[in-house]
Amino acid sequence: MTAPFRRPLTRARQLVDAGLAPPEKLEALEAVAARYAVSITPTVAGLIDADDPDDPIARQFVPDAAELVTSPEERADPIGDDAHSPIEGIVHRYPDRVLLKLVHVCPVYCRFCFRREMVGPSGHGTLSGDALAAALAYIRDTEAIWEVILTGGDPLVASPRRLGEVMQALAGIDHVKVVRFHSRVPVVEPGRIDDALVEALKASGKATYVVVHANHPRELGEEACQALARLADAGIVLLSQTVLLAGVNDDPAVLGALMRRLVENRIKPYYLHHGDLAPGTSHFRTGIGEGQALMRALRGRWSGLCQPTYVLDIPGGHGKVPIGPSYIETSPDTERLIRDTDGGRHSYPPGTDQDG
Ligand code: SF4
Numbered sequence: 001m002t003a004p005f006r007r008p009l010t011r012a013r014q015l016v017d018a019g020l021a022p023p024e025k026l027e028a029l030e031a032v033a034a035r036y037a038v039s040i041t042p043t044v045a046g047l048i049d050a051d052d053p054d055d056p057i058a059r060q061f062v063p064d065a066a067e068l069v070t071s072p073e074e075r076a077d078p079i080g081d082d083a084h085s086p087i088e089g090i091v092h093r094y095p096d097r098v099l100l101k102l103v104h105v106c107p108v109y110c111r112f113c114f115r116r117e118m119v120g121p122s123g124h125g126t127l128s129g130d131a132l133a134a135a136l137a138y139i140r141d142t143e144a145i146w147e148v149i150l151t152g153g154d155p156l157v158a159s160p161r162r163l164g165e166v167m168q169a170l171a172g173i174d175h176v177k178v179v180r181f182h183s184r185v186p187v188v189e190p191g192r193i194d195d196a197l198v199e200a201l202k203a204s205g206k207a208t209y210v211v212v213h214a215n216h217p218r219e220l221g222e223e224a225c226q227a228l229a230r231l232a233d234a235g236i237v238l239l240s241q242t243v244l245l246a247g248v249n250d251d252p253a254v255l256g257a258l259m260r261r262l263v264e265n266r267i268k269p270y271y272l273h274h275g276d277l278a279p280g281t282s283h284f285r286t287g288i289g290e291g292q293a294l295m296r297a298l299r300g301r302w303s304g305l306c307q308p309t310y311v312l313d314i315p316g317g318h319g320k321v322p323i324g325p326s327y328i329e330t331s332p333d334t335e336r337l338i339r340d341t342d343g344g345r346h347s348y349p350p351g352t353d354q355d356g
Contacts, residue, residue, distance in 0.1 A: 007042070008039045008042070008107065008108075009038075009039070009045060011038070012026055012029035012032075012033045012063070013030075015029060015038070015040070020040070020062055021063075025065075028063075029062075029063050031065070031068060032063035032064065032067050032068060033063055035068065036063070036109065036111075036116050036120065036280070037106075037109040037120025037121060037122070038109055039109045040061045040062070041188050041189050043187075043221070044057065044108055044188050047218055047219065048061075056215075056248040056249070056254070057216060059111070059245075059248055060110055060248060061111065062111070063111060064111060066282075067280035067281070069282070070279045074278060074280070075277055075279070075315065076279060077118075077317075078114050078276040078313070078315055079114060079276055079317060080093075081115070081317070082317075084317055087138050088127065088135065089101050089127045090139075092142075094319065095144045096144060096146045096147060097145065097148070097149060098138075098139060098142075099151050100135055100148050100149065100150050100166075101124075101127065101150075101151060101153060102132070103125075103152045103153040103157055104118055104119045104120070104124040104125055104126070104152055105125075105126070105152070106119055106120075106153055107184060107192075110184075110243075112245060112275060112284040113278060114313075115153075116278055116279065116280075117279065119153050136170075136173075139170070139173060140172075140173050144175075145175060145176060146177050147178040148178070148180070149182065150180070150181045151181075154182075155181050155182070156183040156185035156193075157185065160194075160197045160199070163197070163201065163203075164199070164200035167201065167204040168203055171203065171205050171206065176206060177206055178207045179207070179208050179209070180208075181201065181208075181209070181210045181211065183210060183212060184213045186212050186231065187212060187213070187219045187220065187227075188219075190223040190224045192227075193227035193228075193230050193231060195230075198230055198231060198234045202234060202235070202236070208236050208237070209236070209239060210237070210238055210239070211239045211240065212228065212239070212240050212262075212267055214240055214242060215245055215249050216248055216249055217258045220262070220265060228267065238267040238268070239268050239270035240262045240267045240268070240269050240271075240308070241270055241308075242255075242308060243272075243275060244275060244291050244294070244310075245284045245286075246284050247283075248284075250294065251294075252297035252301070255272075255297075256297075256298055256301060256302045256306065259302060259308065260302065260303075260306055262306075263305045263306055269308035270308055271310075271311050272291070272294075272295070272308040272309070273312075273313070274288060274291055288312070294310075296341060299341050309322050309324065310322065310323055310324040327340075329345065335348075335349075335350065
């Protein structure tokens with residue numbers, strides 16, 4: 001493992017000096033860093049095995065020249081946020097919930113990020129006070145909104161004071177019952193999860209969920225687990241989201257170990273995302289068939305608690321759908337065949353329902 005650093009590494013030269021990339025790659029790294037934001041926190045730097053050229057942690061955070069190759073199907077806004085943004089800071093794609101994008105900065109910049117054109121120091125920045133007030137007014141005025149999802153960027157980089165203010169504002173909106181945060185912070189900058197931040201997250205009195213983004217079992221080190229325990233002990237419900245990434249977790253043993261580690265830390269695996277069509281990320285994407293095979297392997301080997309839903313955000317903003325394997329086959333005589341996790345087929349009576 002590399003030596004820990006006190007500040008995030010944000011420049012190509014720092015990555016080389018820290019031994020996280022070889023000097024001969026400096027020029028290529030600088031070209032990528034000029035295009036997409038870079039940041040590696042001390043915690044993440046400490047997880048990287050710099051002697052392993054295929055290290056799965058480094059692959060997620062150290063820039064790669066392949067990011068400058070954009071394939072024809074890739075797009076700047078792969079999941080269509082802009083098409084569903086009625087007002088700055090809000091994405092309203094489904095009737096019962098909105099995204100509230102408080103900030104567009106993150107403690108780390110994932111090389112496969114689906115919002116990579118929006119996040120970073122030169123991205124969409126932080127929501128101004130006026131824009132936040134207008135976004136909260138939109139939520140207040142739209143009674144169908146049952147859940148507010150703070151995402152970004154990473155909302156947990158905001159100060160406890162600011163988060164507390166947002167939560168207090170949401171506390172005053174009766175129809176909002178659930179507040180959900182999507183964050184990498186507990187894993188990549190666990191020191192931020194202190195008492196003040198935990199109190200801020202609870203300030204609304206609503207049901208609070210934190211969806212932790214983690215892609216490899218080694219990300220859940222001792223410090224991260226302590227931070228997660230602070231959240232769970234405070235009554236905050238923890239879920240996880242993982243991005244299926246070639247060379248990182250496209251292996252049943254790795255994916256299974258990650259899911260177990262999450263569950264051991266009181267986190268229910270929620271989503272396994274198929275890689276989005278973000279620019280310069282084709283080297284991370286697997287085929288959907290590979291993802292389904294991984295899900296079959298998980299189902300066959302690991303506890304039901306360890307099963308996320310494999311999902312695809314349909315490009316263009318058409319929403320998220322499950323794309324996991326089906327275990328039902330219907331034969332011409334309407335007999336149903338159910339496949340077990342070893343591939344065996346078993347008939348099941350059709351009953352009175354109609355096939356859809
Ligand atoms: S933490 Fe999330 S928003 Fe930030 S770079 Fe990673 S994937 Fe993108």
